Amino acid sequence: MSKENVEFVPGETVYLRHAQREQVGMVFPLRVVEERGDAVVLWAPAGTRGWHTNMPDGRSMGQTPLPEWSATRRVPAPHTIDHGVLSWHPRGRDYSIRWFFRPDGTFYRWYANLEAPSVLWRDGGLAGLDTADWDLDVVIEPDRSWAWKDEELFAERLTMPEAYWVDDEDRVRRAGKEVIALVEAGAFPFDGTWCGFRPDPAWPPLSPELPAGWDRPVQWPA
Template sequence: MPFQPGQVVTRRYLRGPWVTWVQPMRVISDDEHGLLLWHSVGSDIARLVDADGNTPHDVAVDRLRDPKLTLQSWTDYDILVLMRPDAAHAVWWCFRQGAFAAWYVNLESPYVRRPDGVDTTDHVLDIVVTPDRQWEWKDADEFDEHIGNPLYFDGATARTIRAEGHRLIKLIEGGEFPFVGTHTGFRPGPDWPTLRLTGTPGFPATRPA
């Protein structure tokens, strides 16, 4: 069953036995074009943080010491996120004070639905795109460091992930959807509250068996 516009769902990242990220998202639409979600500055997120303050961006998740999901506040950009069925990426539209500021391509596994949200696995490597479609890789060094770790990807899978990135770069350079004017003028409803995880279905989060 599709999610309903206005419904709040949780978008989660999984890695092995861990839930590494949980984010409450407002559903804008859920149809054959994909699942379109909204998250505003000041809303809750939960990320995996260990006893030394490290996150999976700092060290591989299997090297974190006593990690726990920790509530934090989302900063910098309001985001509109498009997750298309069977796509190995999500595209974010980033807004600052109501103005479109950038696209962000998050390379990730095709999402899996839960009754109260969606799960995916982050592929670490990302692409940042300016409004005039100038792009650059993000977290390439971190991506390379994880190749060969069985919790992440082997060499063949890493090449597949990079190939997906290069496919999207061709769309960026060609000015093809979604890197066009679609959604760049999006505005949230004036009465939409910031989103909280406490009491939200899917949080506290546990890793499926």
């Protein structure tokens, strides 16, 4: 598997994976919009199918005690998004920024996902980005009002370090404050860029099938 000098091709499908300790917690297909030296931009339309990994008995993460969740080998369960998402993944940053669009193409919200810097990889015919979702996020409305999301969940899970995949609360909060400063300044990426985005109409639908190799070893940041 290569993760050195990986480049994505506009229009190709890549798989975003969220790591939870040594397991994959989410797999989601997106199409490459553009690859720049400092970031990659990805797109998935409303109706795209992704997968969470759930307990073998069907319980989701919210229905399972965290120690049991982290200690159990889980299985993929499909889910479908009801909105379009444009996702900007800057190199070396502790967050990604997502633009949410209604099915008619209208932009309605930004979402700052606080996470480990993404690692790009390519292995044969499969390509993707690996990160660890840090749970605490920031939701930003079109008027640039903002709010923290999942603060109580984040605080609760931090009390279980033997089962959690976040070990630096201060780092997570610093990432959120960095995003909030950009929001309040009206600076990129919260300056209107991509709010009118329209995907290439020639792009085919993303595959609804979970690809072989989805559970290959997670690539962590150096």
